[in-house]
Amino acid sequence: MSLLGVEMEKSLLNILVCPQTGAPVELSKKGDELICKASKLAYPIRDGIPVMLVDQARVLDDSDMEGENG
Numbered sequence: 880m881s882l883l884g885v886e887m888e889k890s891l892l893n894i895l896v897c898p899q900t901g902a903p904v905e906l907s908k909k910g911d912e913l914i915c916k917a918s919k920l921a922y923p924i925r926d927g928i929p930v931m932l933v934d935q936a937r938v939l940d941d942s943d944m945e946g947e948n949g
Contacts, residue, residue: 891929897922899933912937916944 888906895904895913902917912921913929920936921943922929 895929895931898931914939919944 897915900917904913904915919939922936
């Protein structure tokens with residue numbers, strides 16, 4: 880599942896930041912999470928809506944971070 884549409888997705892990604900660090904986020908390869916490399920957190924996207932709550936985020940391990948590079 881992805882965000883509302885390509886144009887909306889791009890504009891949202893330009894303004895969304897990690898609530899813990901303030902760093903930019905990027906869409907995961909699967910399109911189901913927003914990844915913050917600075918905090919090593921993955922925020923879920925549910926029903927097309929990013930859930931930008933630290934307590935709902937998944938902690939990324941090193942293998943997750945390697946998979947998101949490139």
